[in-house]
Every structure is written in structure tokens, then in C-alpha cells.
Amino acid sequence: MCLHSTFVNAGAGYPVYAIAGIVLLLVTGIVIWRQRWRHHQALDEIKSLRCKLYEFDRYLGNITREKDWLIEETHHRVKNNLQMAISLLNTQYTFLADNEARQAVRNTQHRMFAISLVYQKLYQEDALSTIDIPRYISELLDYLKDEYEVDTDIDFNLKTVPLKLDVTLAIPFGLIITEAISNIFRHAFTGREKGSVYISMESNNGRHYKLLIMDNGVGLPVSFDPYADTSMGFMLMTGLSRQVRGTLHIYNDNGVTVVLDFLNDGRLPENL
């Protein structure tokens, strides 16, 4: 007690300021030190977070690559299996004598090819799931021209706007075209020397598309109802149009005209 009072007295008042000053200094020191420490911690945290981010980034990169590889591998297998199916049909064909049966196998082969062409194109595009439709149509057309060696001199006119379709849409779409073109080769110009076919795809808003396949051939027989499911080709066409959320019109107009109106807004049918 005594000592204490002496000390206070001897200080003559200003040690209080000294103590206050020291305390203040200490407090500021602590505050600054804490700040720095926190800053340091924050920096460390940022560093470790950044590290984690890179790791994650690399991980994501690996996953993407792996995914791409898997998709490629799947496509590879799909194409191999398609080859097997086509080979089976080829083999079957050589063992058939009946003309109608042979024709049926041929038709199925063409349909298979239309599907496999989608997979071939699929692989060649940058994106792994969309098909460049104008190029697809022109190659499909080349193939079918090659397959049906008809005597008629048919002039094809192809006019399309750019369009990319997802594989789930491209396959039915390709099959519809295959049926329409096959019909033309088989029936439209029987007994004629010359003919012309106009194929176009238009869109005025990039959402609604119109596919038009028009020939100036003999036309459908008057009594024929294309929607009556009496022919497999027409049945496929109407059914597949519904699958791509489109509407199909087939009518005679100085030959046969097939019109498919469909919507392509980037959504897939199953997500509707």
C-alpha cells in the first residue's frame, strides 16, 4: 500500500499519461499485429483456396477429357454395332431370292445408313452431340443417288439455311428425308426421261423450320391416302414427324410435295 502511494506521488501526475500512452501503444500494437496476422491468415487462406481452385480446375479438366473420351468411345461402339447390323442385312440379302424380300432388306439398309451417317457426322463436328444438317442432307442425297441407279435423269436442287440438330432429332429427321427421297427414286419418275427435285429448308426466325421436298413427277395415285398407314414409308414419315414435334403434309402439286414444319428451339423432346 505504502509503496504504491509513494510511487503514485513520486510520479507527480504524469505517469498516468505514460501508462495510458503505453497502454494505447500496446493496444494499437496489438490491433495492428492482429490486423497483420489476419491479413496474413487471409492471404494464406487465399493461397490455399487458389491452390484448391487449381486442383479443382485440373480435376474438372480431367473429368471433361474423360467424358469426351467416353462419348467418343461410345460413338465408336455405336458405329461398330451399326456396322454389324448393316453387315447382317448385307448377308441376309445375298441369301434371298425373292425380289420383294430383297427390296425390303435394301430399304432397311438405307434406313440404317441414314442413322449411321448421323453418327459419322456427329463425330466430325466440334460439338459431340450436334449435326450440321445441310451437310448431312447433301451426303445422304449423294448416298441415295448412288444406291438407286435409275435411268431417269433427275436434277436435284438443294437449298438450305444453316441448322444444327441434336442427335436425338437428327436421326428421325434423317429417316424422314430418306423415306421421301427413296419414294422419289422408286415411284416419282417411272417411265419418264427427265425430272427435277427441289429440296429446301427455310426458317424466318431460327425457331420454326420448314423442310420442303418437291418433285415434278407422276404424283400420288388419286385413291392413295398417305396418312392411312398402308405403306411403311409413309407410316414412318408421319410417326417420326410427330416424334420431332413437327407436322407433316403430303400432297400432289404437279408431282408430290412433302412439307415438314418443325420447331427447333434447342430443347430436346424428352425435356418438354
Place this chain on the structure above:
Amino acid sequence: MTMKENILIVEDEFIVGNDLRLMLIKAGYAVCGIAASVDEAKAMIERNKPTWVLLDIFLLDGSLGTDLAGYLRQKNIGFIYISANTNQSILEIARATRPYGFLVKPFREKDLLIMLDIARYKHQNNLQLSLQREQLMQKQLQQIIEAPFELTDKIARIPDVLQTFVPFDYLHIAITGKKQHTLEELSFQRTGYDEYEQLDNIALCKTLGLDRNSILSEKIAQLQNEKGGYLNDAEFRLWIADKTWEGKLGNHLRLNARLAVAVMLPAGNIAVISFYSRNADTYTEEQFTLLGRMENGIRQLLEQVQQKYDPLSARIVARKRVEKPVIDNDNLFEGIVGRSPAFLSVLHSINMVSAAPSSVLILGESGTGKELIARCIHKQSPRKSKPLITVNCAALPAELIESELFGHEKGAFTGATDKRAGKFELADGGTIFLDEIGELPVESQVKLLRVLQEKEFERVGGSKVIKIDVRVIAATNRNLEKEVAEGRFRLDLYYRLNVFPVELPSLRERKDDIPLLAQHFVDKLSEKLSRNVTDISPDALKALRSYDWPGNIREMEHVMERSLLMTIGTVLKQIMLPKVVTQQVGTTISSSDGNRIKTLEEMEIEHILQVLKSCKGKVCGVGGAAELLGLPPSTLNSKIRKLGIKRDFHFKD
């Protein structure tokens, strides 16, 4: 079909293999079996001796069809791959094994038969070329053997004859001496297209820091064990690792490959001819086989050398440069300048292919002189008196290209007011040069393939089939395999065109030719621009060599022209090189992958990265990357995100 081909199918799916078998039999081929694995295939090849093999790449037991390629090549059996996988890496692996064709699954009967036709054409063509090569070599060897020249003259002509068939930068002929433990050696180093310097062996040893006498026994022992063969790249380096003389020589002359043949001479002596090349993948089975067939001629020649060989006279020859043979090269390769090894091998291959009727595919960056090479091939060919028609496929709109190539009938399309002959008709009997073939639209590629295969076509809007006889030379600066993988180029057409590829080196890869080219341009342009510039200052040459020449020789010609116009006096001192931005930023753009042209996007990525580096990662504010690039920071940031630039580098002070 002149001869019934016997085909082996290597395919692990029975249904597919069987389908192939049925198709082939229907088309008149014989099928000797279907193997499901590489091992089974080898057994069947031994037993049934097929002339062709259809080869699936991925087989069920994990073996790869590509593994069989070397074996087939050795046996001289042609093969075609069949695979569902056509991405670029597979195509490149396949190409490295040099198949005759590639068929994509799912395939059609027609595709298969066309590919087989192409493959057989290529095979036939190769046989013809090698036969031609053989006859030519035989003739040239015989000429030397029978010529009444002095031996020294004969020796001087040896490297020139051999070079045409087996390229080399250094040639070594060693013959065991008549006395025990002696060795006669001839050494030639290539110095120009047909210029060689005969090296004095003792002096050469000295240069290599070796004493000839001390390594002689090792050399002789090695000579007696030489079995002949070829080694490229890594194999070569492994081989020289424990050899004293070859090791030093290889390092001294920067050699990367060797091909050797051993010949037995009558008195029990052995002679070995060794070819060495700087190019790492020079030597092939074909060259080795060719030399094997030439054994008789080579033996006769070496006998003469050995019998009359007098070391004294040889030493005299060694001092003087081997005389230039009589062929006038300036005329042969008009306007073509260069003597770097990379370029010389190109000249040799065009020399080889010119006389043959086969189509040629010239590959090289833009500005490397592809048209000049095409012209040169035409001029050296038997068709030289007939026209050479050039078509630039990139310069024509897609709609017009077919009428340009094949002509059109009157009224074939709007604007076709007259009948017109196409380039193919104009080139009948001669050569057609299709430049930028990679730009040809896919639809026209089918027609081109038909012309190549059937030698016939129809005019646009016409139905009359026109028969023609045209040699096709095509050129492109694109990577055609990539084009094929991405569906822009037909695989069958690619294989059909790629019968004889000629790869032109970029100017970057042949900088040794720059002084020669510079002088050539000075002479040519001085005359054209009526200047009297005759020389180039050493500094100017240095500047020319230090530049990377992305535009190759064409760019160099333009730069020389500009520089010449600015020159006063007779010496060209200043080169008007374009300013290179990247130099200022720091590290130069890596050109590790050589002659590939970078896409704009890649350039953008690299440029942004470099600027970011130079700003130590700072994007906005004064001295930030955005300011330097002249972009708002937000734009730059979104670009960085869009281009996928990862900022995973730490910018240290």
C-alpha cells in the same frame, strides 16, 4: 482384274468379316481367310500367302492392326485399314505405317471396292516406281563400271549415283585390304545438290580427335560383323553409343540415321557401304531392298576400286573437290534455289517421280513454292510438250468450281450462255495442277475422285462421258488428315491423291539456304527493277537469317523487293523486315510444332498470355494488360474467360 488378288481379312467380328468376304468374292476377289487377331493373321499369312490384307485396327484380344503393318510391309503385302474410329490421332498413327487405304465403318460395298481399286493402283504405282528406280540404278552403275575413265574419276561419280537412290549427307565405303589388318576407306561429304567433298581419312580422324591406327582393329572387326540394315533416330543413337569412330563422327557431322550394306568381294574381302543422314527418318526398307538387288553392280564397281586402288592417287583426289558432273541443274530445276539437306531431298524425290505417271501431292506452308515444284515436275516429265493447267481451288466460289474443272454445256445453269470446256479437258495429255486442294468442296471431291479413278467425267449439265488422260498434281497447305477427321475431306480421295507425297520444308527449316536465296533475289530483282545492286552486306544477311519468315519464300521475295527499292549504291545494306511485336513483349512464340499454321484463336491466347506476363498479371489500371491491348478491362476479362486462359501462373516480382 489382271490377276486374281488373294485377300486376307483381319476382323474380330465374324458377321462383319463374313460380310466383307461375301462382298469380295462377289467382286471377283479370292479370300484366303478371316483372322481375329494379329497372331492368327501372321499364321494365315505364312500359310496362305495373301496379296492383300484388310485390317481392322482395334481387335478384341487387345492387339492392334497397326502392329501388323511392319510385318506386312516387309513381306511386300499391301494392306487397307478398316475402322469405325477416324479421329485425327488414329489417322496419324495409321499413316505412319503407310497403308494403301483406309475404310471407315460402317462401309458400303461400293466404298470397299473403290478403296481396293485405289489401293491396288497405289501398290502398282509403287512397284512401277521401284522397278524404274532399279533399272535406272542398274544403268548408272553399269555406266561407271564400263566407262573408260580414270579410277579417280570413277570414284568421284559414285556418290552422285548413290545419292539419287539412297540419300545421304555422309558416305563411307570401307574395303578390307589385300593384306591382313589393312583397310581401304573412301569418305564423301555432301556439300550441294550434286557436290561432294572427298574427305581424307587420316585428316578426318584427326578432326575427330582419334588416331587412325589405334581404331583400325575395331573398325575391321566391325566390318567383318556387318550384316547390313538401317537405323533411324533413337535406334541410331543407341547404336553409335558404344562405337568410337561412329560416335565421334555422328556428333561431328550431326548425323541421325544410317543405312549399310555389306558386299562380299571375290578374294574373301568384305566391303561395306554406309550411308549416313542428318535427317532422323531417312532410311527405309525399300532402300535397303533396292541396294540388295543392286549387289552385283555394286560388287563389280567395288572390285574395280579395290584392284586399282592406290592410296597415293586417292590422296591427290582428296585434296581437290570432286568435279561437278555434266548434268545442267540450273535448267533442270529452273527458278528453284537451295542446297540445304532438307531441300535437296525434295529435289531428289521430284526428280524421281517426274518420269512416272503417278499423281503427286505437294504439301507445305503457303509461300514455300508449291507451284514452282509442280511446274518443275511437269517440265521433267514425258508430258512436257503438253499443257500444264493450274487451278486454284481456293480462288473459285464453290458453285463455279465444277464448271471450271469439268466445263459445262450451254444452258446448264443461269449464265451458262455457251458451251465451255473445263480445265481437265484443256489439260488432256498434259498435267493439271490443283492448288489448295484442301479447299475443294466435299461435293466436288466425289467428281474429282471419279476423274482420277476412271479417267472420265461429264460436263456440268451434260450427259456425254468425256475420256481424258491427265496427270494430277495437287497441293495444299492444310493438314489433310485433320480435314478428313473433321469431315471436310474425303478419305478415299485423300488416299488416292497421296500416292507420292512431297513435303516442302518451310524457309525456317532451311535457313542455310537464305544467303543463296538472297543472292538469287538480288540478281533477279536488280534486273527487274533496273537497279545495279550486286551484293548483300553481312549485317543484312544476318537480319535475314534472324527473321522467322512466316510467309516463307514469297514473303522473302517481297521483303527483298522492298529493300532493293530503298537501296542506293551496289550493296544491299538494310532489310525492310516487318516489325515483330512479340519480340518486345519478351519470350517469342514457341514454334515447337514447326510448320503448323496457328489459328487466330491460338495467336490470341498466346498474345494475351504474353501481355499478361509482361504486366505481371495486372489486367486493369495504368500499365495493365487491358490498357496495353487497347481493350476495356471487362472485355479483356471476358475474353480471358472465353478463350479458357487459366491464370494459373504466379507472377513474381
